[in-house]
Amino acid sequence: MEGSLRFGLYHVYIRWNERDIVERVRFLKKEFPGNVPPSFRSYFAGKVTLLSPLLSVHVGQDGVFGQIYKIVSDIPYGETRTYKEIADLAGTGARVVGMAMKRNLTPIIIPCHRVVSSDGIGGFTPDVQIKKDLLDLEKKVLKRLENLN
DNA sequence: ACAGGAGTCAAAG
């Protein structure tokens, strides 16, 4: 089960299994035929702030990386944390957090775009612009939700 | 063993 949807200049590819475990998320230049999970589509349309029932293959992963992925998964929608903050919680260094983010197989599902550097936005593979766009989307959605109250 | 990374901080220019 796989497919892609458009987001800015990229196509977001997603592959998941029959138990809604997401195995891979990638940012491609070309469209990939197929479908994507409803909540995934809703997320990019700014209609949901949670991606249930989707889970990442990284859930339950051992070691420091697993710990980091777990902590990052708990960052609330629309908020950010620094590499150092995550590092302190995981008992490691900021660069290791950067490494873990780079090797995250399932961005969006594990919201690595919410992890920024202490003096700016930090990096993002393959293009920092995607990170900016994702944070922008979440910020706008939160603002819209506030105005409803 | 060892180089290097999506970082951080303080010191120096």
Add this chain to the structure above:
DNA sequence: CTTTGACTCCTGT
């Protein structure tokens, strides 16, 4: 304000 260097620590080779 920008640049440099030391620091740290885990991972792949």
